[in-house]
Amino acid sequence: MTLARKLWIGMGALIVLSPLGLILPEQFKSGKAWGEWGLDEIQKMTGYVPQGFQRLSGLWKAPLHDYAFQGWEGKGLVHLSFAYIISAFVGIAIITGVAFIIGKVLVKEHD
């Protein structure tokens, strides 16, 4: 088996295990990463909403925001884990494709 194939099998395992990155923080009651809070959380912590923050924070609506499906916010961990796995798969597929194309474009002149 080629090394690349072995690494892809490892990547498949990481996709399947990825919900750990969702479930463990939930289990240990840990919050978001430092500095990645939303508007409400900022307001709770500081007592106000920074004006510029308010203007910019809603700038972009990502289609799979927070690695979840829109409208699934209230669903349980099983649903969210499923969405997380799909997000991992979709993300890997797109990123692999984009990085491969960039690599091919850059590295075609020699060899």
Add this chain to the structure above:
Amino acid sequence: MHIPDGYLSPATCGVFGAVMIPIWATASKAVQKTLSVRQVPYLAIGAAFSFVIMMFNVPIPGGSSGHAVGGVLVAILLGPWAACIAITVALVIQALLFGDGGITAIGANCFNMAFVLPFVGYYVYKLISSGSPSGSSRRVIAAGAGAYFGICAAALCAGIEFGIQPLLYHTANGQALYSPYGLKVAIPAMVAVHLLVFGWVEVIVTALVVKYLQKQNSVFFEGGRS
């Protein structure tokens, strides 16, 4: 470490975007020169690996959560410029598709995680591993040390970027316009969690994969093409 939209002023975002343009241009040229056609699939695997490893949020019980980046690993295997490209692809897709990291902060996030992280990590690795045999455990230790310093340096940069905001941008009555936390709060907060927890996650991920690849194919560690 993915700075969202709203924490950095448009000017700060513009500066980091402008700083990244020549870095990306240089990275493209360097990759063109140093990467072989055979390595292109590994560039793609490296980008995908960095993306998926960032999904593994590690909790600090009752505190915040964070993750490894996997970028030092890519830098060790393919060189820091290739790592810069691979991590940039991961960060841009994270921002656009998943809202992880702001679109206005893409320049700053790429500066921290796709430039500072792989370069600091790579040179620490080089410094410690130089002259050691490709299968040696000194390489594994060097990779771990590179991972640790790389991610902590990136966290320090993010802390500084957060921290300068309230100094530069506030209303007349002292309310921050963007990130409300100054240098004295942001730097310790960002750096401490990486020194104590997430840095070690990066160490473990990097060292394990380097150890595995040493057994599989030591070609990766023979200096490669340069």
